[in-house]
Amino acid sequence: MAGAQPSRLNRLLAMVPYFQARRGISIEQAARELGVTQAQLTKDLELLFVCGLPGYFPDDLIELEFSEGFVNVGFTAGMDRPLRLTTVEASTLLVALRALVETPGVVDVTAARRAIAKIEEAVGATAVPGLSGAGTEAGASAGENPTFTTVREAVRRGRALRLDYYSASRDSVTDRVVDPIRLQVMDQHTYLEAWCRMAEGVRLFRFDRIDTADELDEPSTPPAEAESSSQSVLVPENPDLPAVELEIDPDHLWILDYYPVEPLTSVADRDPQEPVRAHMVYGSPEWLTRFLLGFGGAVRVVDDRKVAAAVVESAASARERYR
Structure with a gap:
């Protein structure tokens, strides 16, 4: 193991069986073999000392003795055995990974599919009801859209x-030309949050509306205030969250570019003088009320009387303060 430089997580996972097989090894020798400094190894041991099984009572925690410069393992908390996924754990991981694969731009699709295949191989695809072979069938040969890869890598x-x-x-x-800040997943779509140099503001760019993307040979340098604030005013897609239908006046259609709001009809085919109907998921009625008030009536909710009444009441209350 001399000269190896594993990540800290990999090192921690390997440490318990490593020290159990080398009882009484000195910290100096162990640090040399693990390829870390003695100070770093001591920090790792201090972290392992408070790790263990759920419940985390003294009898559940890994027991180590290393105060005299030598390491001895008293209790392994099961970390001396290879980890095995239960059916429930494997199912949860597979469902989550496949959801990521189906959401454009979030992860490296090829890497995610490799992980799916490894999990299926480890637990046996038939051990996961309803998911057998799903990781290697539909879309397995299709790679990620190169444009999505370019955007994700530029953010990274x-x-x-x-x-x-x-x-x-x-x-x-x-x-x-934009300066990327972060990626966001909202309402089943992936967005690039970035400082737009043309608009001189933070904007959200939906992945499936990006025709081409080229990484520039210059760093992303959004203003400090742009990085500290966030356009994540709409919450991620969640079947338990409410949604409303909005009516947007023609002179406020720029909202379609700046917020994850989905038009219900074709914008190109509409009468230029007519408002546009759109769909939006929101987190709370209070937030939606503030959102609508900010547009001074140019954006209206049309299918929720309670929200509409809250907007009217809040506007009247604000007007009353100026009397």
Whole structure:
């Protein structure tokens, strides 16, 4: 093991069986073999000392003795045995991984499919009811959209991007240079949150509306206030969360570009003088009321009388304060 530089998690997972097989080894020798400093190894041992089984009572925690410069393992808490996934654990992991694969741009699809295949192989695909073979069948040969890969890698590497982006409100494609901040998943879509140099503000760019993306040879440098604030005003997709139908005036269709709001009809085919109907998921009535008030009546909820009444009441209360 000399010269190896494993990650801390891998090192911690290997430490208990390592020390159990080398009872009484000195911290100096162990640090040399594990490829870390003695100070780092001591920190790892201190962390292991408070790890163990759920319940985390003294009899559940890993027991180590290392105060005299030598390490001895008293109780392993099961970490000396290879880990095995239960059927429930495997099912949960497989469902989560497949959900990530189906959401564009969130993860490296090829890597996620490899993980799915390994889990299925480890537990046996037939051990997971209803999921047998799903990781290697539909879409297994299809790779990730190269544009999504470029955007995700630019976020990871902290690089600026040049995008050809379809604007739903203008029914046109625009060329933009943006400074990525983070990725967000909302209402079954992945968005790039970035500082748009053309608009001079933080904007959300939906992945399936990005026609092309090119990583630039310059760092992503959004203003400090842009990084500290967040456009994640809408909560991630959740079947338990409410949704409303909105009516948006023609001069406020820019909302379709800046928020994850889905038009219910084609924007291009509509009468230019008519409002647009749209769908939006929201987290709480209080937040939705504040959101609607900010547009001064140009955005209205049309299918929820309680929210509409709350907006009217809040607006009247605010107006009364100026009398």
